[in-house]
Amino acid sequence: MTRRTSSSPLLRALAVIAILFVIAPLLSVFVRVPWTDFWSTLNTHAVRQSLIISLQTSLVAALLAAVLGIPLSWWLARTSSKISRVIRTICIAPMVLPPVVAGIALLAAFGRRGVVGEQLFNWWGISLPFTKTAVILAQVFVSMPFLILAVEAAFRQADEGLEDAARTFGASPARIFFSVVVPSVRPALVAGVVLAWARSFGEFGASITFAGSFPGRTQTLPMSVYEIATYDYRQALVVSVFMMFVSIAVLAGMRDSWATGSTR
Amino acid sequence: MSDTEVSPRALKVSRGTSDKVFRGFVLAGASFSVAVLGLICAFLLFRGFEIFKDFGFSFFTSSRWEAAADDGSSPAHYGVAAMLVGSIVVATIAVVLAVPFAMSVALYLEYYAPQKLKRLLVSLLDLVASIPSVIWGIWGYTILMPHAMGWSKTLNSWLGWIPLFKVPVPIFERSPFIAGTLLAMMILPIITAVTREVYSQAPRDQIDAAYGLGSTKWGAIKTVVLPFGKSGLVGGTMLGLGRALGETIAVYLVLNLVFKVNFHILASVGGNVASMIASRFGEAGPYELKALMAAGLVLFLLTLTVNFMASAIVNRSKKAA
Amino acid sequence: MSLSVIGTIGKGTHAIAVDLTVDAGEVVGIVGHNGAGKTTLVETIVGIVPLLSGSLSLNEVTWDDASQKVWVSPEQRRCAVVFQDLRLFPRMSVLQNVMFGLRTRGISKGEATELAQQKLGLVGASHLVSRKASGLSGGEAQRVALARAIATNPDVLLLDEPLSAIDAASREDLRGVLSAILNDFSGIAVLVSHDPHDVASLATHTVALE
Numbered sequence: 001m002t003r004r005t006s007s008s009p010l011l012r013a014l015a016v017i018a019i020l021f022v023i024a025p026l027l028s029v030f031v032r033v034p035w036t037d038f039w040s041t042l043n044t045h046a047v048r049q050s051l052i053i054s055l056q057t058s059l060v061a062a063l064l065a066a067v068l069g070i071p072l073s074w075w076l077a078r079t080s081s082k083i084s085r086v087i088r089t090i091c092i093a094p095m096v097l098p099p100v101v102a103g104i105a106l107l108a109a110f111g112r113r114g115v116v117g118e119q120l121f122n123w124w125g126i127s128l129p130f131t132k133t134a135v136i137l138a139q140v141f142v143s144m145p146f147l148i149l150a151v152e153a154a155f156r157q158a159d160e161g162l163e164d165a166a167r168t169f170g171a172s173p174a175r176i177f178f179s180v181v182v183p184s185v186r187p188a189l190v191a192g193v194v195l196a197w198a199r200s201f202g203e204f205g206a207s208i209t210f211a212g213s214f215p216g217r218t219q220t221l222p223m224s225v226y227e228i229a230t231y232d233y234r235q236a237l238v239v240s241v242f243m244m245f246v247s248i249a250v251l252a253g254m255r256d257s258w259a260t261g262s263t264r
Numbered sequence: 265m266s267d268t269e270v271s272p273r274a275l276k277v278s279r280g281t282s283d284k285v286f287r288g289f290v291l292a293g294a295s296f297s298v299a300v301l302g303l304i305c306a307f308l309l310f311r312g313f314e315i316f317k318d319f320g321f322s323f324f325t326s327s328r329w330e331a332a333a334d335d336g337s338s339p340a341h342y343g344v345a346a347m348l349v350g351s352i353v354v355a356t357i358a359v360v361l362a363v364p365f366a367m368s369v370a371l372y373l374e375y376y377a378p379q380k381l382k383r384l385l386v387s388l389l390d391l392v393a394s395i396p397s398v399i400w401g402i403w404g405y406t407i408l409m410p411h412a413m414g415w416s417k418t419l420n421s422w423l424g425w426i427p428l429f430k431v432p433v434p435i436f437e438r439s440p441f442i443a444g445t446l447l448a449m450m451i452l453p454i455i456t457a458v459t460r461e462v463y464s465q466a467p468r469d470q471i472d473a474a475y476g477l478g479s480t481k482w483g484a485i486k487t488v489v490l491p492f493g494k495s496g497l498v499g500g501t502m503l504g505l506g507r508a509l510g511e512t513i514a515v516y517l518v519l520n521l522v523f524k525v526n527f528h529i530l531a532s533v534g535g536n537v538a539s540m541i542a543s544r545f546g547e548a549g550p551y552e553l554k555a556l557m558a559a560g561l562v563l564f565l566l567t568l569t570v571n572f573m574a575s576a577i578v579n580r581s582k583k584a585a
Numbered sequence: 586m587s588l589s590v591i592g593t594i595g596k597g598t599h600a601i602a603v604d605l606t607v608d609a610g611e612v613v614g615i616v617g618h619n620g621a622g623k624t625t626l627v628e629t630i631v632g633i634v635p636l637l638s639g640s641l642s643l644n645e646v647t648w649d650d651a652s653q654k655v656w657v658s659p660e661q662r663r664c665a666v667v668f669q670d671l672r673l674f675p676r677m678s679v680l681q682n683v684m685f686g687l688r689t690r691g692i693s694k695g696e697a698t699e700l701a702q703q704k705l706g707l708v709g710a711s712h713l714v715s716r717k718a719s720g721l722s723g724g725e726a727q728r729v730a731l732a733r734a735i736a737t738n739p740d741v742l743l744l745d746e747p748l749s750a751i752d753a754a755s756r757e758d759l760r761g762v763l764s765a766i767l768n769d770f771s772g773i774a775v776l777v778s779h780d781p782h783d784v785a786s787l788a789t790h791t792v793a794l795e
Contacts, residue, residue, distance in 0.1 A: 011376070018365035022389065091293075098510035100542045101510075101563055104553065105303070165674075168659045170663075172689070179685075205513060240398075247391065248391060
């Protein structure tokens, strides 16, 4: 682009302010956090416990989202029927559904007195709410749309000609998927799964309503932070920073995998 | 379509279990989404409609949210007006604050920033967008609020004669203004991202033509990029608005929920449907739970409408490009 | 054995009339200007693009007939194509590429490896076996694509500009290789080329697409 006179100081000023506006939370948190006793504040029983639950549930949720979402995304990327468009809309819809609303509706459905929950309990003795399974279900529900959006876009950009070629050589959809499609979009798949994991890790609204916040059972790190915030904002800040570190690390890792993916 | 009847020779195609399993996964993924979303919608609708039937239009016009008294002296009454108005007020503040900034960041990134800085800033925006909202809430309460209260006081002392900035009781904590400011930061990345994408598709040749006519860069942006990207900006704004309407926990931490319609944005009185649901569901009885679901349904329909409009607008602008 | 395509082909609205019958052992050369539908014809025969109208059949087996609602999917047609843009699987090795069609048809790994190596030898690409497909030069990739297509011993072998990605010097050499392969080939061969010289030296007869 040819660089002309930059005669728009107002725009630049606004942009700089806006960027500061956005970075401010990151920076100010780092300034305000009591670094000297960072680890001792972080390393409490409650935090450790909820961190473990968070890791367990978010990893399972990301895995489930991948298993359920990736083949589906390929199908969505390669079909253009009315049904696939409807399914696509349905799969993306949770993004616009406030998680808390999803959570109470799930609770109503699967609760002991809920229509589905009552049957589940009467037939198999299964009760979903207030269990880790509920946490995972809520996380998958909230994070899968992000995975589907990211991965489907990658599938759409992948060379369909290779898939056609594989078909002419007698390959079944499963074989095409695993030996032709997946290798060529692997970086995007990894990115999508990581994104889903990050969403699951930070998920709060749907899981606290559906699964509740029971320490040692369903209380994830975000729920724990929220609880800590009611009595000790300093510690809550410390845990927040820790969670932000996790986000930064994950996103940085993802950028790298993207970069290496594109320069193959 | 059948494998057997069309071919006299046996065709060796390995359509074995792996294929069936694979199809199974596609089906499972689709069914999961359809089933869960279907259940959610069904429950919101069924439970919600019971409430709409019981309270009729007053569910939308009343601000009272009271469970039935234990001794039966007063019946339950649920109305969502204050919370609904509050949601819209807070989301509007957020959008009004965020849009000028988002627009300038988008233009800056697309037309002024050096490549390296651009990449860095885009990553940074992605990062900000991925921060869990609990963390935003805690940050908002501990760090933003003390500052924002100062801004509130200044605003109030200068512009207090305007009803919007009037404060009946001089308490500036947890006001719609503070919640809106926090939300503005949270939605800035998404608005920027959508707007930037549309700006980046502005016709190169027209920009060059504007340069050719002796226009400055800002002139070219003003005559070509801004009109071209208008719908992108509107679409991005609506997406941000949708997100702001649905935000729960961050708002809950920095907004004082009061069941009273309030337009004094600096006062410590606010409402928000999602936060209200989060705060009430814990001790809600079966009937109140239904009322909460009705409120959830209203919120869902609101965000759904806003998002549909947003994607329609963005798509239209993409097609025009 | 004979392949017949009678009807119209095309993508979208532009239809091209085709009346083509090829017997086993024949090599039909398809000629025509750019955009005449040569590649579309290849894609129609293998089943990537459906016929607009008419019927496509091998022997008495109908592969594609819109009016009778018959469709045999590409993985069951036992065709093999050297695509104009080659379409080697970039993340696989050369050997894996050539083995691909054999493995999908249930041939054991050992047997497939042996067959693939033999075919690579036939096209003069033995030295490339363990190379990654994405790192090949145009000429190398062209040979590998040819080996991959003949490895499955298809009923119908389709060659879409099989000498185009190659420089003049090795072109002569590969033409010889191709000629020998086509001589030995007992199935049906379809050769698409814009080069009259290729068609004249390799095809048994010629069909022009308008």
